[in-house]
Amino acid sequence: MGQATLEKIAAGLSVVVIVAAVWFYWVQILDVLELLEMAYG
């Protein structure tokens, strides 16, 4: 695989990883907020 192709794959995959991680933690934060709301109104 050439450098140009590898660069494109690396950049694309990196964006997917960062977005997926932000989404994953955002869902967890929402869960925590929901629990707090249930506990303390």
Add this chain to the structure above:
Amino acid sequence: MDVFAFFQWLDTSWLASISKAYGGVFAVVQIFHLLAMLMLGGMVLAGDLRLLGVLLKDVPSEVVIENTQKWFNVALVVLLLSGIFMSSAVAIKLYYNSFFWAKMASLAFGIFFVYTIRRPLLRYDHSTINPWTLRLIAVASMTTWFVVAASGRWIGFS
């Protein structure tokens, strides 16, 4: 092979016999697991923060990446071996833990990312790589290993 069958086998294996019966052995292996985690995290941070231009700016990034990769490899092997041993003590419990699977998925992706994307690309002269690609790789790499570590820690609280 059935995944659950593997966990059942692990739960009754000779590894499990040792890890369940000898708390001292488990503790020592766990220390190596934690030390390897520190080493892996340190190598990831040193390499990726260098790519971002935060650390070790007076050292060429190629040199930093080459040196951190060596110790990253060592840390990963120690982590995998000690992790399998530690898993054997609570294999069935882990099978039903969703954060264990989050950790395994992110770990598998992390290994794939390092050895098929990050390492091959960073073997090229870094000045010929788009700086934004380097930054994206660095952030994605740190994010991935953070998720691995955080999911691992989360296992204990879920």
